[in-house]
Amino acid sequence: MARGDQLGRQWKIIQTLITLKKGKSAAELATDLDIHPRTVYRDLVALQVAGFPIYTEREDGKNLWSLLDTVKHHIPVPFSLTELMALYFSTDMLKAFKGTAFHDSLESLSKKIKATLPPESIKYVKSVEQTLQVGIKPYKDYARFKEIINRVNEAALQRKSIEMVYYTMSRKKEGKRKVDPYRIWFFNGTFYLIGHCHRRNDVRIFTLDRIKMLHQTKKAFDVPEDFSFEDFVESQFRRLSGTTYQGQDLVLSRGGRLRGREDWHKSQKITDQKDGSIVFDAEVAGTDEIKFWVMSWGSKAEVTEPQSLRDEIRAEAETMSEQYSKAKERRASL
Numbered sequence: 001m002a003r004g005d006q007l008g009r010q011w012k013i014i015q016t017l018i019t020l021k022k023g024k025s026a027a028e029l030a031t032d033l034d035i036h037p038r039t040v041y042r043d044l045v046a047l048q049v050a051g052f053p054i055y056t057e058r059e060d061g062k063n064l065w066s067l068l069d070t071v072k073h074h075i076p077v078p079f080s081l082t083e084l085m086a087l088y089f090s091t092d093m094l095k096a097f098k099g100t101a102f103h104d105s106l107e108s109l110s111k112k113i114k115a116t117l118p119p120e121s122i123k124y125v126k127s128v129e130q131t132l133q134v135g136i137k138p139y140k141d142y143a144r145f146k147e148i149i150n151r152v153n154e155a156a157l158q159r160k161s162i163e164m165v166y167y168t169m170s171r172k173k174e175g176k177r178k179v180d181p182y183r184i185w186f187f188n189g190t191f192y193l194i195g196h197c198h199r200r201n202d203v204r205i206f207t208l209d210r211i212k213m214l215h216q217t218k219k220a221f222d223v224p225e226d227f228s229f230e231d232f233v234e235s236q237f238r239r240l241s242g243t244t245y246q247g248q249d250l251v252l253s254r255g256g257r258l259r260g261r262e263d264w265h266k267s268q269k270i271t272d273q274k275d276g277s278i279v280f281d282a283e284v285a286g287t288d289e290i291k292f293w294v295m296s297w298g299s300k301a302e303v304t305e306p307q308s309l310r311d312e313i314r315a316e317a318e319t320m321s322e323q324y325s326k327a328k329e330r331r332a333s334l
Contacts, residue, residue, distance in 0.1 A: 009035060010043050014052070014067075023057060023064030051123055097186075100142050100149050142191065145209050149184070152193055152208065155216045156181040159223075161198075165213040166206060174212060180221040183229055184208070194232065196221070203232060279304075291316070 012033055016024075026044065030037040044065055048054050053068040097103035142149065155162045159180075166177045178198040185192040191208040268282040291312055294301050303310050 006043070006046075009033065009039070010047055013040065013043055013047065017054065017065065017067040020066060023059070023066035025062045025064055029065065051119065098141075098143070100146055100191075142209070145191075145211075148211050148214055149191060149208055151214055151216060152181055152211070153184055156184060156195075158216075159220055161217045161219045161221055163215045163217060164211050167210040167212060169210070177206075178217075179204075179206065180223075182223050182227065185229075185233070187233075194229070203227070 013029065016029060016032060024032075026041045027037045029044075030040045033040065044054060054065060055068065056063045056065055058064075094103060094106055097106070152162065161178060161180050163176065163178050165174050167174050179193070180196040180198075181193055182195045182203070183193075185194050185205075193206040193208055193211075194203065195206070196202070197204040268280060271279040271281070273279060291309060294303055294309075295313060295316065303313060
């Protein structure tokens with residue numbers, strides 16, 4: 001039996017014991033949890049050895065298992081022991097927020113939770129940590145943008161327009177913008193501001209770490225009732241913005257890997273081909289980042305349309321080929 005399965009069972013046993021007003025036998029617990037009575041008994045003994053204040057008392061010829069009432073009352077309402085342990089453990093999953101007020105607040109909460117948990121529960125959390133490791137993608141260091149994030153978040157909460165100096169990658173220059181901040185969006189390791197841009201008179205996406213200066217105005221705004229965050233981001237493929245292109249087909253000569261990931265985009269259509277490849281068809285906005293997504297598949301993916309994206313990828317591939325050829329020539333001359 002895998003260690004993770006054992007801890008999962010024990011987690012459920014603890015949760016069950018917390019809710020009981022009267023003890024239960026191992027057989028009754030086994031029925032509730034749909035496992036064998038001997039397995040429940042071994043888990044109960046293991047939890048006792050780990051330090052949990054679990055005890056038995058004889059009643060009507062049966063051994064009833066309970067958790068000491070003093071431990072139950074030690075858990076502040078409305079949290080159960082398992083809920084507090086889950087909150088404490090979730091801190092490690094949000095390392096990408098390190099350096100921001102969000103992470104600082106979560107870390108503070110985690111410390112308070114740790115102080116609340118009884119010693120035997122802390123031991124159990126450490127056991128769980130030995131079996132579950134959270135792997136997160138590389139992320140930006142947002143510590144130096146902490147003030148910007150805090151001020152944007154405050155403006156969004158107070159529904160106040162902001163004036164900012166923003167660096168635009170496409171033009172490689174800074175410019176002034178006035179924006180009604182609707183929402184902060186954390187996606188794919190990056191913080192974004194979604195809001196109404198007064199210059200463009202449209203809802204736009206701004207990368208928070210490109211905001212150079214920011215001032216909150218006294219002008220209040222309301223988020224339009226017909227604005228849907230979910231609908232807005234649905235057309236964003238891996239954080240894309242700009243002109244909408246329909247029918248971007250990616251033909252994959254080894255489509256098995258992508259076929260197992262059928263959640264790339266809500267508008268996607270995947271069609272199997274006779275040669276074993278697949279056609280990936282989706283309506284997305286913009287092509288800048290989808291270009292790098294396609295290139296991450298190497299020779300396994302080919303864009304059939306739009307032609308502009310094919311040309312961009314071909315030019316990128318030719319530049320890469322030239323760079324590698326020159327490197328090969330340099331090594332040969334040494």
